[in-house]
Amino acid sequence: MAAVRRGNGNGSRRRAVLSYAQAGVDVDAADRAVERIRPMVRRTFGPRVIDDFGGFAGALRLDYDDRLFARNYREPVLISCTDGVGSKVLVAIAARRYDTVGIDLVAMNVNDLLTSGGEPLAFLDYLAVHKVDEAQVAALVAGVAAGCEQAGCALLGGETAEMPDLYRAGDFDLAGFAVGVVERRRMITRALVRPGDQLIGLASAGLHSNGYALARRVLLERAGLPLNGVVRSLGEPLVEALLRPTRIYVRAVLDVLQRYARTAVSGMAHITGGGIPGNLPRLLPDNCDAVVRRGTWPVPAVFGLIEHHGVAEDEMYRVFNMGIGFVLAVRPRSAGVVLRALERVGERAFVIGQVRRGRGRLEFR
């Protein structure tokens, strides 16, 4: 493996070792990719990042008393999570378009982290490739950096691993890790949700990053649709719909939380693999059910296309997000004001159901 640490500003360059290169590892190409990446990474650094303190790890101040940035946590709780992009990378590989899956990677992690009520502070990526292609690595990490800018977190580090015997030529995999913080008293836990709470769904941008094993099999293999062909029902080439980045809900939801906090928002769920049935119950305490009514939000055309090519409707809802990327449980008296606040910051938001007394189950009408 040529392991190239990135993103914490260290300028250390590895020597090119002749027979290491012969073993399939090109340290120079990795170094050049790092150089191209650096400005994008630095754009994500806020005042919290401690730059270039040594180079083996990334560092970020949690509390600071500086005049402009004063912020202090009384009982800080660290929140962290990890996720990948899954089979969506195979679409990027097939299309040779590498600039958006990095956004998906950040989204999958920071939206998860957000459900705790915490703010993402830092992100790190692990990129594994057959061989470092400078342009490919730079495009992938540019996507990660763009996602971090959207989420307001620092791209604090990264690793590019070159493994010619594990990955086929042109292939890559991408994993990410987010760390954030939340004041303990403000943590959103499952216990807060109560009967009567309204469920507000935020529109997804499309498939996001789940269900691609099925989507690829149905659209590309079974139906044989060409990636670059325009699909009439989509009004765009298939590849555009398949690679559209996962929406990052961080700024919109943190904005609502800062205004209304726990007095309004009682729970959150990121709708990923397993769809609404697989994820919404995770915000429910044992004594509550959720009732969700289909038809209360628009379902993007890409889901209709997949269903049309031979997937049952019920199954569609169990695999895909079907147009809802994130759900907030909100106190009934605050539902209107939260809905409008979310729309003001650019989200499309819908009341998709309610919480009622029950046993932790979802009723899908």
Added chain:
Amino acid sequence: MAAVRRGNGNGSRRRAVLSYAQAGVDVDAADRAVERIRPMVRRTFGPRVIDDFGGFAGALRLDYDDRLFARNYREPVLISCTDGVGSKVLVAIAARRYDTVGIDLVAMNVNDLLTSGGEPLAFLDYLAVHKVDEAQVAALVAGVAAGCEQAGCALLGGETAEMPDLYRAGDFDLAGFAVGVVERRRMITRALVRPGDQLIGLASAGLHSNGYALARRVLLERAGLPLNGVVRSLGEPLVEALLRPTRIYVRAVLDVLQRYARTAVSGMAHITGGGIPGNLPRLLPDNCDAVVRRGTWPVPAVFGLIEHHGVAEDEMYRVFNMGIGFVLAVRPRSAGVVLRALERVGERAFVIGQVRRGRGRLEFR
């Protein structure tokens, strides 16, 4: 992808979706693997972990005032890093031995993190497989959990991604992320090292997790040595030497830092890809050189074996750790006491060189 979140105690089980299973994704096998993993993961939880608060992310209290665990940071700095195991996974795959590379994964990350002077708090792993093999996943994550126990950090989360079209049958990749914290005033930064400081090297356990592209090519392909055959110079089967886990230096080094802190230790380097020449200079400020004398520590037999099969000695030092896994720069008056303290907690430690006035370079004698 069947994305199975693990390790933060949530019991959510995904439904098996028939045609999702037909697309190559077996959600039930992933669920069963999660069940087997859970007890191992929970063993790594200290009092800091907030268990089962919701399930989308892992949470850990940074400060706590509870009677037994009081701990408060004045200016906490978050430290985080990411790394993989590289081509060492290919040896594990070939040998079908999955229980140790998880230790390597933790080691590669927490040893990096340690160089800042910080303590690792939490770890997360990303495991990507062709298809979930319950026993394989459980063994891999058991290794990760064992590494976390050695490092004293919580295995706060993990992701198992099933990607049949990206990974070949039996193959897997493994990436990890560590997050830790250090009091700002106690951070070890490059600026602390001064001329006269002594360089103490800690013995490695062997190859650790670097140089496997070259080691595999030389030993397995060029020399054709069988993985399971006993090599006389090693006194053990080759596979034992190749899979011996990376040493985790966290407890030993934190013990020294807590006793002597900045008054004694001025810098640290984790010796990974690039060997001593590639990593030791990273602890040097611009006005210092390091002088390292070969022969001041024993070189494990596995390096002699690789050299014997056709790698030049100089190159060996540029690719492999050659028996030194971690280096501390220590004030001259403290070198003896630090050396003895490290030996008392079970490390083999050697004075391998000194720091002198210079330009950030390494002289290797």
